[in-house]
Amino acid sequence: MKVGFLGCGKIGGAMLSALLEDGKNEVTFIQDPFVGQEGKPCPVTEKSDETLLEKTDLVIESATVDVLKENVEAILKHCNLMVFSVTAFSDEAFYAQAKELTEKYGRTIYLPHGAILGLDGIADGRKVIKSVRIETTKNPKSLGRTDTERTVVYEGSTRQACREYPRNVNVHAAVALAGLGFDKTQSRIISDPAVSTNAHTITVDGDGIHFEIVVSSQAGGGVTGKYTPYSAVSSMFKVLGGSGEFRFV
Ligand SMILES: NC(=O)c1ccc[n+]([C@@H]2O[C@H](COP(=O)([O-])OP(=O)(O)OC[C@H]3O[C@@H](n4cnc5c(N)ncnc54)[C@H](O)[C@@H]3O)[C@@H](O)[C@H]2O)c1
Incomplete structure (x- = not known):
């Protein structure tokens, strides 16, 4: 497969390294205005380039919601798309646009579990x-805040x-898309200066079922x-x- 990267920071960089090491x-x-060409085995661009998209099977987005929105049409015209900035789909107009584009061009959007x-x-x-x-607890720095005590934000x-x-x-966003949608899923975000992890607790209830999924991962700077x-x-x-991954449509 031929793969393009939209955004190549912490997540994109890890995937790029693994792909190059694997060699298959x-x-x-790589489309990222803050990544230099030096040492990169492919063109590095600031903006989307149709001639490069035409040669690509899958674009992996790991940039930001706005960058995804700006590029979605150009990408889906030529390629399948894997999205990490999943919160973009909470925008109803963007969700509808993405769905329409996948149908129009016969493409797939993949949602990694992240x-x-x-x-x-x-x-x-x-x-x-x-x-x-879903309840998420992060250090205030990760949330762009300055709380000095545990706060439900x-x-x-x-x-x-x-x-x-x-x-x-x-x-x-990923849990909402997998389950009950953005309006019926309930979120709680806690800013806690005492933690150095990103921790998520998902509680699911239904007819005869109860799940609790707890995931915690060292934050290490950034989001x-x-x-x-x-x-x-x-x-x-x-x-x-x-073999798939969770599909948008
Ligand atoms: N799905 C998940 O579970 C999950 C988990 C963590 C992060 N994320 C999301 O994934 C995305 C990437 O996260 P990250 O930690 O790799 O972030 P990062 O800041 O390390 O990388 C983002 C990259 O996007 C680039 N970028 C900025 N403006 C751009 C533009 N105009 N065009 C192209 N590239 C541009 C930056 O230069 C940077 O290299 C974010 O939206 C983040 O919120 C998703």
Whole structure:
């Protein structure tokens, strides 16, 4: 397969290194205005380039919601897409646009499980699930805040959580897409200066079922925890090997 990268920071960089080391697939481009050409085995661009997209099978986005929105049409015209900035889909207009483009061009959008586990099980239980709640606890620095004590900074629908914390609640967005949607899924975000982890607790209840999924990963600066780059690499290889990952449509 021929793979392009939209954004090549912590997550994208880990996938790029793994892909190059594996050597079985080709990297056609890196689109990231803050990455230099030096040492890179493919063109590095600032903006999308149609001639490079035409030569690409799969684009992996790990940049930001706005960058994804700006590039989605150009990408889906030529390629399948794997998305890490999942909170973008909480925007109803963007969700509709993405769905329409996949149908128009016959493409697939893949949703990697990212920082969380169990999306497959939540999706499988949709018919009997009645309530899904997610609580995330992060250090204030990760949330772009300066709290000096444990503070509940958000409680409400996952749709609004995605609007207020687009870089921090991709897990909430992924769970909403897998389960009950952005309006029926309930989010809680806690800022805690005492923690150095990104921790998520997902509680699912339904007719005769109860799941609790607890995932904690060392934060290590930025918005992304220690586990996510490993999970991203594995998801990428699953998609490249044809075994799927969670599909948007
Ligand atoms: N799905 C999940 O579970 C999950 C988990 C963690 C992070 N994320 C999300 O994944 C994305 C990437 O996270 P990260 O930790 O790798 O971030 P990062 O900041 O390390 O990398 C982002 C990259 O995007 C690049 N970028 C900025 N503007 C750009 C532009 N105009 N065009 C192309 N590239 C541009 C930056 O230069 C940077 O290299 C973020 O949206 C983050 O919120 C998702």
